[in-house]
Amino acid sequence: MDDTRNETPLERADRNFAELLQELRVLQTGVQILFAFLLTLAFTPRFPSLDSVQRGIYVVTLLLAVCAAMLLIAPAAVHRVLFGRGVKRLIVEVSARLAGCGMSLLALAFTGSVLLIGDVVVGRAAGFAVAGGVLAGCVGLWAAMPWRLRRRSARRW
Template sequence: MTAQQDGATRRRGRNETEEERADRMWVELLQEVRVAQMGVQILFGFLLTVVFTPKYDDLDSTDQTIYIVTVVLGAAATGALIGPVSLHRLVSGRLIKPKAVEWASRFTLIGLILLLVTMASSLLLILRVATHDGYVPWLVTGVVVWYVVCWFVLPLWARRRYTE
């Protein structure tokens, strides 16, 4: 499929210029980012408080390592999901909105992947501390598979099924 055909397929039913399309996609992207940002910011805020609780000192070195990795992942996810807002603010009015939408979309995808890993490691830590049972990795794996299906597999399947 050529780039022109691909563009025609994606724009089926819409008669919009490249700039109009970029404007629409930008608004849609910001709505999506707002949802993800809220989740990652709440999670990250919670994670930041854990180190100041008495329970933190009782964690073994493995759990403390999981915690530190989780906080760093949460910080990275926060940065990636806030990136589109900063990008928009710094390039607004520079007549590069189609390219900015592309870059912001990449930031968002990276942010979602980092959020998935942050949530998985948070769940791992919480379940390890709460249960100390051998089934914890299986539970975490099941939840990660669920996230992957909901966040990536189903959307990619729908994209392939209904746009080609």
């Protein structure tokens, strides 16, 4: 924990929430683009030719994107309802958990969309291989690397 900022607990909570909102802005763009892509996909000429597995992947991926969007937007609703009640730290804690869950579902939605496109374009086996790489990349960059950096920084301080 960094106590060199000389801030009150309320100032720290305000700063943490502002930083979380910046993170959510980045995530929201990704989920919006993915969701828009998935919504339009169902209206393309090739969509009716998808087999039942591909349609299943599509529906699951669409639902994952919707759920990710809901989780990433939820901190705004939490803040709106609890604003001015003196519970900023609670807002930050709950919002951070919602964002983490939203990122997890966004990683799965990215994976599903790549799986679907890979399946259609290069075949099912290759689609699964590429999707596995996407999931590994998300887990590595969004979870494993930050956790490793957190452990490393804890040893230094």
